[in-house]
Amino acid sequence: MAHSYVERELKFEVEPGFVVPDVTALLPDGGRVERSSEKLRSDYFDTADHALLRAQVTLRRRTGTTDNGWQLKVPRPPFREEIRLPLEGDSVPDELRDLLLGTVRGRPLVQVASVVTDRTVQRLLDAGGRRLAEIDDDTVHASAAGDVATASSWREVEVELGEDEGELLYALGKRLTRAGARPSASQSKLSKALPTPSAESGKRKAKLRGGDVVAAYIAEQQRVILAGDLALRRGDDSVIHKTRVATRRLRSTLRNFGPLFEDSRASSLDSELRWYAGLLGEVRDRQVLQKRLDGMVAALDDTLTLGPVRARIDTELRHEQTEHWQTLRDELTSQRYLALLDDIADWIQQPPWTAKAHTPAKIIAKLVRRAERKVFRRLQSANATGDIQLLHGARKAAKRARYAAEAAEPVIGRKAAAKEAKRYQKLQDLLGEHQDSLVSADLLRRLGAKAGSTEGENGFTFGILHEREEGNARAARDKAREIARKYA
Numbered sequence: 020m021a022h023s024y025v026e027r028e029l030k031f032e033v034e035p036g037f038v039v040p041d042v043t044a045l046l047p048d049g050g051r052v053e054r055s056s057e058k059l060r061s062d063y064f065d066t067a068d069h070a071l072l073r074a075q076v077t078l079r080r081r082t083g084t085t086d087n088g089w090q091l092k093v094p095r096p097p098f099r100e101e102i103r104l105p106l107e108g109d110s111v112p113d114e115l116r117d118l119l120l121g122t123v124r125g126r127p128l129v130q131v132a133s134v135v136t137d138r139t140v141q142r143l144l145d146a147g148g149r150r151l152a153e154i155d156d157d158t159v160h161a162s163a164a165g166d167v168a169t170a171s172s173w174r175e176v177e178v179e180l181g182e183d184e185g186e187l188l189y190a191l192g193k194r195l196t197r198a199g200a201r202p203s204a205s206q207s208k209l210s211k212a213l214p215t216p217s218a219e220s221g222k223r224k225a226k227l228r229g230g231d232v233v234a235a236y237i238a239e240q241q242r243v244i245l246a247g248d249l250a251l252r253r254g255d256d257s258v259i260h261k262t263r264v265a266t267r268r269l270r271s272t273l274r275n276f277g278p279l280f281e282d283s284r285a286s287s288l289d290s291e292l293r294w295y296a297g298l299l300g301e302v303r304d305r306q307v308l309q310k311r312l313d314g315m316v317a318a319l320d321d322t323l324t325l326g327p328v329r330a331r332i333d334t335e336l337r338h339e340q341t342e343h344w345q346t347l348r349d350e351l352t353s354q355r356y357l358a359l360l361d362d363i364a365d366w367i368q369q370p371p372w373t374a375k376a377h378t379p380a381k382i383i384a385k386l387v388r389r390a391e392r393k394v395f396r397r398l399q400s401a402n403a404t405g406d407i408q409l410l411h412g413a414r415k416a417a418k419r420a421r422y423a424a425e426a427a428e429p430v431i432g433r434k435a436a437a438k439e440a441k442r443y444q445k446l447q448d449l450l451g452e453h454q455d456s457l458v459s460a461d462l463l464r465r466l467g468a469k470a471g472s473t474e475g476e477n478g479f480t481f482g483i484l485h486e487r488e489e490g491n492a493r494a495a496r497d498k499a500r501e502i503a504r505k506y507a
Contacts, residue, residue: 085482
């Protein structure tokens with residue numbers, strides 16, 4: 020059975036003659052430093068095309084003085100989570116293969132590198148012997164497998180937090196940088212051990228094209244989706260929102276930058292992303308409703324809460340959420356879902372570009388402005404007609420404009436991208452509040468009808484909450500009209 024912990028660490032590159040500074044002044048009263056030496060061997064496994072590494076995941080078999088076992092490291096921003104299994108046999112354990120199904124999708128996991136580390140350890144302990152932090156001074160010897168085997172050596176220093184609350188980690192990091200250490204550009208020893216692209220290939224990419232900007236944004240969304248996949252397979256539903264947002268960002272990219280892609284491929288991917296986002300949304304929407312209604316009930320005066328109101332809400336939503344959560348978990352092993360992940364990977368490795376994708380990156384700014392104009396056309400149409408569905412369409416357009424600005428950061432600059440994204444997020448949040456109020460009001464009406472016809476319950480409180488949600492929706496529409504007039 021695997022167990023895991025969040026690995027809170029900082030990595031630094033250092034020169035051969037670097038001296039780890041004295042850190043005893045950072046210890047609490049009675050604290051001390053324990054020193055030891057270790058020799059570790061790590062055999063890293065990945066697909067032949069390094070699918071794990073691209074997803075910022077590493078899998079290794081660790082042997083040596085201490086810390087033996089199979090270790091899978093997965094993103095857990097701003098740090099990583101390490102999933103461990105005992106060292107039994109030379110092949111990757113089935114439990115880890117199952118977790119990695121969405122990332123490797125049937126491709127064999129092979130040994131891609133071996134790393135031997137001579138480590139000098141300083142453990143920082145408090146007066147009671149608790150491990151507050153650890154400084155690992157590593158001399159690394161790596162050999163990468165492949166058509167042409169390569170070998171390399173370097174030195175690095177890692178600082179890992181133990182049972183301290185967190186401030187010590189950054190205090191130690193500051194002490195190291197003052198002594199000459201540099202924050203590492205490599206996410207892991209494996210990424211440093213593997214051969215890097217030649218300088219010549221970098222020169223060919225020096226002139227930024229529209230397709231380059233979009234490809235980088237798509238790759239980032241894939242990493243979020245794959246990180247979500249790993250967490251979902253472990254039963255963690257806290258990543259549903261972030262994973263759903265990544266699918267929305269991908270769909271928005273297909274719409275916002277459509278002229279850069281082949282229509283048929285974009286339409287096919289959009290359809291499958293909509294399906295997956297729908298699975299995630301069925302669970303997420305009930306999570307949001309649960310939190311929203313729990314807050315509204317808690318805010319009511321006790322005299323207005325008649326009957327088991329909270330129990331009725333919880334029973335209804337938790338039952339539905341459980342059913343949709345199971346459906347989502349089941350689909351994670353389906354051919355349709357795995358084919359979607361394959362398709363996203365193909366878009367990164369061989370994007371279906373049109374000729375416009377190879378034009379200068381300024382085309383991205385032009386397409387961002389097009390997305391912005393669409394927002395206010397839809398908003399004005401919705402307010403002119405009073406059509407609720409058009410208002411919902413304006414919300415979707417605001418969301419796409421926000422994501423377009425995010426993607427365009429390499430072209431329009433960080434400050435301008437952040438300003439535009441914030442502008443549209445405010446409108447998106449406003450119209451999202453409108454939509455949430457309508458959905459909540461509809462549920463409250465149904466629950467009130469059930470409570471009113473069930474012995475021991477009462478529909479009175481649901482009626483009050485329904486009216487409040489209707490009022491919230493009206494207030495949001497009024498605010499949207501003000502915004503539409505401003506940009507008329």
